[in-house]
Amino acid sequence: MLRRFHLTPIIVLAVAALAGCERRGGCTGPYCGTLIDAAVAEPPTLLPPSTENIVANDIGEQLFLKLADVGMSTNTVGDEDFQPLLAQKWEWDGPLTLVFHLDPRARWQDGQRVTAADVEFTFDAYTDSTVGSPFRPKLHRIASVTQRDSLTAVFRFKEKYPEMFYDAVYHMRILPAHLLRAVPRDQWTTAAFGRQPVGDGPYRFVRWQAAQSIELVADSTFFLGRPGIRRLIWRITPDLQVAVQQVIAGEADIREQLVTPDNVARARAAGLSLYPFRGSVYTLLDFNLRASDDTTKPHPIFADRTLRRALSMAVDRASLVKSALGDLGKVPPGPMSELLGIWDPDIRQVPYDSALAARILNGQGWRDHDGDGIRDKDGQPLAFHILVPTSSVLRRQYARLLQEQFRAIGVHVEIDELEPSVVSQRVATGKFDTAILSRQNDPSPSSGIAQSWTRAGFGGSNFGRYYSADFEQLVDRAVTATSRDQARALWRRAMETLNADAPGIFLYSLQNVGAVHKRVENVQFRPDSWAALLRTWRIPPEKMIDRDRVER
Amino acid sequence: MTGAWLLRRLVASVAIIFAVVTFVFILIHAAPGKPCGGQSENVDPAVCDQLNRQFGLDRPIPEQYWRYIVALSHGNLGYSASLRRPVAEAIVETIPFTLQLAGAALLLDFLLGLGLGIYQAGRVNRLPDVIIGNATLFIYSLPTFWLALLLLLIFGEKLGWFPVGGASDPVLCAVVDSVYCLKDRIWHLVLPAATLGLVGAAGTARFQRAAMLDVATQDYVRTARAKGLPERRVVLRHQLRNALLSFITRFGLAFPFLLTGAVLIETIFAWPGMGRLAFDAILTRDYSLVTATALVASTMVVGGNLLADILLGLADPRLRVRAGADVEALTA
Numbered sequence: 001m002l003r004r005f006h007l008t009p010i011i012v013l014a015v016a017a018l019a020g021c022e023r024r025g026g027c028t029g030p031y032c033g034t035l036i037d038a039a040v041a042e043p044p045t046l047l048p049p050s051t052e053n054i055v056a057n058d059i060g061e062q063l064f065l066k067l068a069d070v071g072m073s074t075n076t077v078g079d080e081d082f083q084p085l086l087a088q089k090w091e092w093d094g095p096l097t098l099v100f101h102l103d104p105r106a107r108w109q110d111g112q113r114v115t116a117a118d119v120e121f122t123f124d125a126y127t128d129s130t131v132g133s134p135f136r137p138k139l140h141r142i143a144s145v146t147q148r149d150s151l152t153a154v155f156r157f158k159e160k161y162p163e164m165f166y167d168a169v170y171h172m173r174i175l176p177a178h179l180l181r182a183v184p185r186d187q188w189t190t191a192a193f194g195r196q197p198v199g200d201g202p203y204r205f206v207r208w209q210a211a212q213s214i215e216l217v218a219d220s221t222f223f224l225g226r227p228g229i230r231r232l233i234w235r236i237t238p239d240l241q242v243a244v245q246q247v248i249a250g251e252a253d254i255r256e257q258l259v260t261p262d263n264v265a266r267a268r269a270a271g272l273s274l275y276p277f278r279g280s281v282y283t284l285l286d287f288n289l290r291a292s293d294d295t296t297k298p299h300p301i302f303a304d305r306t307l308r309r310a311l312s313m314a315v316d317r318a319s320l321v322k323s324a325l326g327d328l329g330k331v332p333p334g335p336m337s338e339l340l341g342i343w344d345p346d347i348r349q350v351p352y353d354s355a356l357a358a359r360i361l362n363g364q365g366w367r368d369h370d371g372d373g374i375r376d377k378d379g380q381p382l383a384f385h386i387l388v389p390t391s392s393v394l395r396r397q398y399a400r401l402l403q404e405q406f407r408a409i410g411v412h413v414e415i416d417e418l419e420p421s422v423v424s425q426r427v428a429t430g431k432f433d434t435a436i437l438s439r440q441n442d443p444s445p446s447s448g449i450a451q452s453w454t455r456a457g458f459g460g461s462n463f464g465r466y467y468s469a470d471f472e473q474l475v476d477r478a479v480t481a482t483s484r485d486q487a488r489a490l491w492r493r494a495m496e497t498l499n500a501d502a503p504g505i506f507l508y509s510l511q512n513v514g515a516v517h518k519r520v521e522n523v524q525f526r527p528d529s530w531a532a533l534l535r536t537w538r539i540p541p542e543k544m545i546d547r548d549r550v551e552r
Numbered sequence: 553m554t555g556a557w558l559l560r561r562l563v564a565s566v567a568i569i570f571a572v573v574t575f576v577f578i579l580i581h582a583a584p585g586k587p588c589g590g591q592s593e594n595v596d597p598a599v600c601d602q603l604n605r606q607f608g609l610d611r612p613i614p615e616q617y618w619r620y621i622v623a624l625s626h627g628n629l630g631y632s633a634s635l636r637r638p639v640a641e642a643i644v645e646t647i648p649f650t651l652q653l654a655g656a657a658l659l660l661d662f663l664l665g666l667g668l669g670i671y672q673a674g675r676v677n678r679l680p681d682v683i684i685g686n687a688t689l690f691i692y693s694l695p696t697f698w699l700a701l702l703l704l705l706i707f708g709e710k711l712g713w714f715p716v717g718g719a720s721d722p723v724l725c726a727v728v729d730s731v732y733c734l735k736d737r738i739w740h741l742v743l744p745a746a747t748l749g750l751v752g753a754a755g756t757a758r759f760q761r762a763a764m765l766d767v768a769t770q771d772y773v774r775t776a777r778a779k780g781l782p783e784r785r786v787v788l789r790h791q792l793r794n795a796l797l798s799f800i801t802r803f804g805l806a807f808p809f810l811l812t813g814a815v816l817i818e819t820i821f822a823w824p825g826m827g828r829l830a831f832d833a834i835l836t837r838d839y840s841l842v843t844a845t846a847l848v849a850s851t852m853v854v855g856g857n858l859l860a861d862i863l864l865g866l867a868d869p870r871l872r873v874r875a876g877a878d879v880e881a882l883t884a
Contacts, residue, residue: 132602211824213722237822421585
């Protein structure tokens with residue numbers, strides 16, 4: 001009797017659990033499908049002007065349209081290969097005025113029309129210092145945005161330059177003025193809209209489960225064509241290795257960056273489809289040209305151009321890339337990732353020549369006078385610190401490899417492995433000798449290179465305070481060049497000038513490899529934003545698995 | 553145990569929690585690093601300045617502390633700079649996950665640990681005792697993160713028996729709203745709870761074995777045997793019952809261990825609990841969030857210990873008398 005009493009609820013629970021297992025949907029058409037991305041970070045908000053977070057950008061691609069976007073070539077000069085999105089067409093009205101005609105079919109997901117007032121409002125918000133958008137500096141050449149009529153937006157520029165069109169369309173996602181106008185600008189970073197956005201893109205927001213997942217569903221009425229996959233889910237998995245494991249185990253469908261050769265090999269062995277695409281990140285050993293304890297004084301080692309060049313010559317970058325990254329990395333020919341159109345392996349760089357490096361150091365008086373294996377001069381050893389964040393296994397590995405290469409020519413290196421937030425603080429305040437930093441490029445060299453390597457970046461992201469009048473003049477001319485060939489030639493000269501000054505050692509540029517479940521077809525990764533063309537991906541009905549058919 | 557004793561313990565608990573919050577507040581503000589752009593070195597300083605102004609992080613630390621305490625006294629835990637939402641919201645969402653994980657791990661820890669400890673004590677220095685003793689020592693010595701990665705690799709990726717991270721199937725069961733989804737949640741809980749629970753159980757087993765052996769030599773156990781009571785009854789009624797006192801003490805101590813372990817385990821298994829929240833908050837120097845998670849964690853630890861003390865008092869009449877005497881002495 002007693003035993004029967006205990007068994008009854010167990011049997012009931014078991015039957016209910018089995019019944020629950022039958023919960024399967026019935027979506028069977030060509031527009032079904034669920035794509036789960038194993039994302040390693042959670043965005044702080046989905047309001048586009050308030051964050052540069054990569055996952056927020058990936059989701060933003062699905063929710064908020066730009067007026068137009070770069071094509072697969074990622075050209076940024078003129079309007080060649082740009083793809084119309086919210087703007088159906090555009091024309092120049094004089095050298096400084098660009099007119100966009102909005103697609104009359106475009107709608108916000110609450111049913112309102114997308115109008116030129118939204119475009120005007122968006123520019124105003126992105127450039128409002130109260131909002132503090134990270135994209136604001138990239139819009140400084142645009143004088144104003146106004147509406148001519150409800151479907152015509154007019155951009156006026158302060159000067160003529162080749163990337164006017166790119167600046168007008170690339171940095172801003174158009175926002176719904178009717179929903180955001182009432183939100184005080186100083187509260188945009190925490191606005192409720194950022195966690196429950198209403199967009200005009202191919203997908204609608206469904207839900208955000210903090211620290212777990214963000215779900216979107218296709219808008220079947222999207223004016224540029226119904227998205228091929230019905231549901232997109234970003235599954236938040238902070239550990240990269242576990243995120244890769246989820247894709248290998250079939251619990252997620254895509255990991256857009258595998259990062260290490262080992263992960264690529266595992267993904268290949270698991271039968272996943274691999275898609276290599278140009279990387280947008282480069283990593284360098286940044287030299288601080290100012291003293292780390294007093295930024296008004298020159299650094300005792302790195303203020304000396306000859307010494308910097310000698311130290312650069314001592315590093316065999318090609319062998320470092322080969323040993324640490326295999327085919328996944330390339331030696332950058334300057335401060336750039338392969339995403340940039342100006343990437344050219346023939347750009348002149350400081351060559352690897354450790355014998356010449358040793359001769360230069362000897363010539364400068366840096367010799368091992370006391371026989372301890374470390375060069376010294378006037379009693380001062382040739383020694384410095386490398387600052388590296390604990391969060392990056394690859395950069396920590398590189399720090400050790402660099403330490404060994406410098407040791408071989410009699411230079412002593414101490415490695416300071418610190419938390420990312422501490423590294424950020426120290427590089428921002430100039431309290432470092434050298435730091436291994438990673439930098440992300442957008443498709444244009446104009447804003448990023450100027451911010452990181454000219455006086456405009458002092459107090460900003462030119463952490464090492466490199467300055468060269470020649471370089472800045474070349475950059476200014478390249479940014480305002482009238483043709484792409486002319487710009488390319490000028491950029492090349494600028495890069496060669498900078499390389500000759502050796503303000504850092506450009507270590508590697510990662511080649512991206514995305515892994516996708518093999519049932520997904522029509523996969524295209526645009527190099528600057530892998531998720532930009534997600535709406536064109538497909539899962540054929542005959543290849544669907546259980547989760548593709550689920551309906552809620 | 554008296555009402556006064558309980559009141560005294562409650563007041564002491566509140567004081568401890570307040571001290572912990574103050575200490576954590578000072579410590580996190582004194583730590584190097586900045587709250588903005590914690591994970592990336594490329595954030596524009598102007599953007600950081602704007603965020604710092606908005607969250608009041610540009611004000612002097614004493615003023616920030618005063619504002620925090622005033623807000624706290626009104627039940628306001630502040631705003632998270634990294635999550636861009638109220639701290640209380642984030643905590644309320646994550647606590648159930650941590651309690652589920654800690655609860656499951658605690659269950660495994662105590663059931664398995666207790667069972668093994670009792671079994672070993674009954675076979676002291678015999679082969680099963682030696683094997684289990686070495687096995688528990690081996691597991692106890694393993695770094696938790698390593699065990700977690702190993703379990704994930706074997707049972708998640710290779711064998712596919714359990715999910716590789718997460719708290720639920722994001723397609724079918726984003727929320728627990730049916731028996732299927734409850735099962736799904738339990739399924740996702742197995743590996744993280746096993747990682748935490750196994751390491752805990754290894755410690756509990758060793759602890760319990762020693763406690764049982766301590767009691768085994770006591771006069772009342774010998775008397776029970778001399779009276780001719782069956783061995784099973786001697787062990788369960790007389791030996792185990794008294795050995796449980798140290799087990800209850802361990803219950804109080806298990807809370808901090810589980811919360812500390814949860815930080816690592818939740819990150820590896822992508823379990824959306826408070827440990828992961830605290831870990832991310834420390835990395836991003838999210839001051840409000842760090843202080844709030846410390847507040848909640850210390851409340852749980854102090855509460856766990858208080859509960860253990862109450863249970864001990866209920867289980868051991870000698871402690872009740874001592875506590876009462878203390879109170880009398882204090883009020884005299």
